[in-house]
Amino acid sequence: MKKQIIINDILAHLSAELSAIKTAANNAHLAATDDQSVAETQYDTLAIEASYLAEGQSRRVNDIQQAKQAIERFIIYNFEERMPVSIGALVQITPEKGGDKWFFIAPAAGGFQGVLNRKPYTVITQNSPMAKALIGKYIDDDVALTIGTSKQYYLVSGVY
Incomplete structure (x- = not known):
């Protein structure tokens, strides 16, 4: 797995x-x-x-x-296509500009960065701004995240 x-x-x-x-x-x-x-x-x-x-x-x-x-x-499980993002999800997002980004929502170790199948991912906790923006979203949902004074938009491309 x-x-x-x-x-x-x-x-x-x-x-x-x-x-x-x-x-x-x-x-x-x-x-x-x-x-x-x-x-x-x-x-x-x-x-x-x-x-x-x-x-x-x-x-x-x-x-x-x-x-x-x-x-x-932590008990890990796989997400099905129509399940919302929650803790334990490996989430693929697509920014308006640039390549896909991967996040793993975990109960701890936020900020850790690893590589899975030659794709870099970042561990985030449920209290991080990115996780707060992602939790409850589904595949193909838009996500907006404000960083400083700029707003960035993403598309949830995959939830695993």
């Missing part, structure tokens, strides 16, 4: 990101608690800055773990 390939790609990406962030969080924690980080004057803020960084990295570890769990629990 094509969507399982997308799910596997997302999980591999999240696992790699989680590993890198865990290392960064551990390094930041070590820097915050290192003997050489002890403040020598009231203006020496190295330990405080390192502790803020460690806290932020720890939060990021938690966020990625939650995203990974959401993707692992």
Whole structure:
């Protein structure tokens, strides 16, 4: 199933990101608690800055773990021709100008970009402006999306 390939790609990406962030969080924690980080004057803020960084990295570890769990629990299914776009859809849209674009609407990992059958796709979450514009649409529906001051128009070419 094509969507399982997308799910596997997302999980591999999240696992790699989680590993890198865990290392960064551990390094930041070590820097915050290192003997050489002890403040020598009231203006020496190295330990405080390192502790803020460690806290932020720890939060990021938690966020990625939650995203990974959401993707692992996600039940994928194929859309039939007359089903509206919803979470779990692989959507093909055609802009007024240019080539087709592909989006996979997932519960997490928005912004991840992958390639399926030599076609690039972007993962979006249901809270993204593009997903909000697409959800509830059918094949051959027009979609309008305002970005800044310009309005862009698309045609829903496929829902899988």
